[in-house]
Amino acid sequence: MIRIYNTLTQQKEEFRPIQPGKVRMYVCGMTVYDYCHLGHARVLVAFDVITRYLRHRGYAVDYVRNITDIDDKILRRASENGEVFSDLTDRMIQAMHEDEARLGVLSPTQEPRATEYIDEIVAMIHKLIQGGHAYAAENGDVYFSVDSFAGYGKLSKKKLEDLLAGARIDVQEAKRSPADFALWKAAGEGEVSWPSPWGDGRPGWHIECSAMSTCCLGDTFDIHGGGPDLLFPHHENEIAQSECATGHDFAKVWMHAGAIRVNKEKMSKSLGNFFTIREILESYPAEVVRYFLVSSHYRSQVDYSEENLAEAGRTLTKLYHALRGIVPAKAGDVAETEYDRRFMDVMDDDFNTAGAIAVLHAVANDINHHRREGRDREASESATVLVRLGAILGLLQQDPEGFFQADTGGELSAEDIEGMIQARADARKAKDFAEADRIRDDLADKGIILDDSREGTTWRRG
Structure with a gap:
């Protein structure tokens, strides 16, 4: 039984999808005027x-x-750049997909763009006006009447x-109440x-999501998610306009990172203190950044610092060390x-990834x-479990040597390092131990750590 903390009820609830075996989930995505930042990555x-x-639990997820x-x-950024707005958004969307x-973020099932749903947005606004929940102002704007929705x-x-x-109304606005918000x-x-x-x-921001979510998933769907800054007013306004337009409950469960x-x-x-994803990835491997984000519960605040990212790198390295030299x-x-069951127990409890990470380290x-006891078969089987559970978190899918030797923009390339290791081996063979x-x-x-064994010398970036 999966239990999810529902922001709407402010408590954990047993998750029961509307349609058995299927989950319909909508998450507010990016406003694509700039590169994605660490909050987006979260x-x-x-x-x-x-x-x-x-x-993994067997649900067909329409994300x-x-x-x-x-x-x-x-529009402001495009004007500053002297470019057509669609050229800016196309470029930022491509960058977002690269990030x-x-x-290791999988593509959503559907990725609707607001400009593709203008007709549907206009139709929803028209329905709201007809129902007495919105009004066209003299200046051509259309506003949602907040006091028309008792559940606001x-x-x-x-x-x-x-x-x-x-609250006050801006002199340039023509709305009837300060709480009313623009639909058009x-x-x-x-x-x-x-x-x-x-x-x-053009449409207001809030109505875009109502139109896209209901068009893609229906009037009522299972989960609506997003960042913590969207809870008010964006998600509150989505509920008001959607439920007034459709006459149905909007989303059953609300989740906020x-x-x-x-x-x-x-x-x-x-x-x-603002960092884009690509700025961070210039200094840290992408999987280390992902591990850093996953190692905290999705609802908790995450404190980004160089020290915390370095610690994430060290702890992820321990997991890869366990897999090194073992064929799963x-x-x-x-x-x-038993580890699979422990993993599911903690993840069933509101997707407790911190607890899941602890299970991974227990397997490691x-x-x-x-390995120390010479039980190669048991080590191999446990490695399979570690990789299997890691995959659910989007971790531990690299070859260990690839992880250890990934180029993060350091001073030495892999070819440079291999050459120096060979020079060291030659020095040792010539008994020139001082040179070695x-x-x-x-x-x-230079941050390169050597590991000598009977099979030879391997290396990793520290």
């Missing part, structure tokens, strides 16, 4: 693991993650009267626009073990024990 990896685990490709930020692939605030637990207290924005002279019954314009902090401060551009047994020859300890030690120390100074 959400991407968290829901990737959730998808992998649900599939929809949208792309917002029309927005004020996009996802490096982090049920996700964020905010009260409408508190939101209205002291009238286009200014020369701005990107689409035709509508209320004049040329935890925030990223940098050196114990909230990550933000204004503080200068064929997967079909290794039955479910078993492999090392079997010098080469080893030189490699160590």
Whole structure:
């Protein structure tokens, strides 16, 4: 039995999908005006693991993650760059896909773009107006009337009267109440626009997700997820407009990933502690970054620091060390073990990846024990279990030597290192041990660690 913490009810609940054996999940994706940052990576990896685990448990998962490709930020950035907005979004989408692939994030089942759903957005707005939940203002904008939805605030637990207290309407806006929000924005002279019954314009941000999610998954679906900053107002507004438009409950379970902090401060551009995924991957292997994100529960805050990433690298290295030099047994020859059951127990409890990581290290300890005792078959079978469970978290799928020798932009290439190892071997053969030690120390100074055994010398980046 899988139990999930539901933000809507603020408690863990037994997960019962609407359609047995099938999960329909929508996660708010990127607004593609810039490169993805570490906060995006947090959400991407968290829901990737959730998808992998649900599939491991036998569910057919229809995972929809949208792309917002029309927005004020996009238009401003395109104007600053002197380019067509679609050229900017196409470039950023390609970069996003590259970042996802490096982090081992599987592609969603569907990846709708807002600009592909303009007709559906217009139709939903029209239905809201007809139902008395929205109104067209004199300036060509269309607003959702928040006080027309009695359930407003049920996700964020905010009260409408508190939101209205002291709130003011911008003089440029024509809405009736300060809490009302835009569904359609009238286009200014020369701005990107689409035709509508209320004049040329473009959709507001919130209505995009309501239209895309219901078109892709139906009026009611199982899980809606996203980052912590989306809970209010974005997700609250989605609920209001969707339930008013369809007359049905929107999503059964709401899930929100935890925030990223940098050196114990909230990550933000204004503080200068803002990192893109590709900046981080210039210094750290992608699997180390993924391990760092997975090793904390998806709802917890993650404190990003050089020290914490280095520690993630050290602990992931321990797992790969356990696999090094072992040929895993064929997967079909290794039955479910106690470790498989322990892994599922912790993951069934709101996808507790921190507990799952502890199980991986317990398996690694078993492999090392079997190896020391000379029990090669048991070590091989345990290696299969480790790789099998690691796959559910998107980890440990590399050849160990490939992991240890991955080029992270260091001073020495693999060819350089192999050449120095051969020079050291030649020095040792000539009994020039001082030269051999010098080469080893030189490699160590450059972060290359040598491991000597009866089978020869292997190396890894430290």
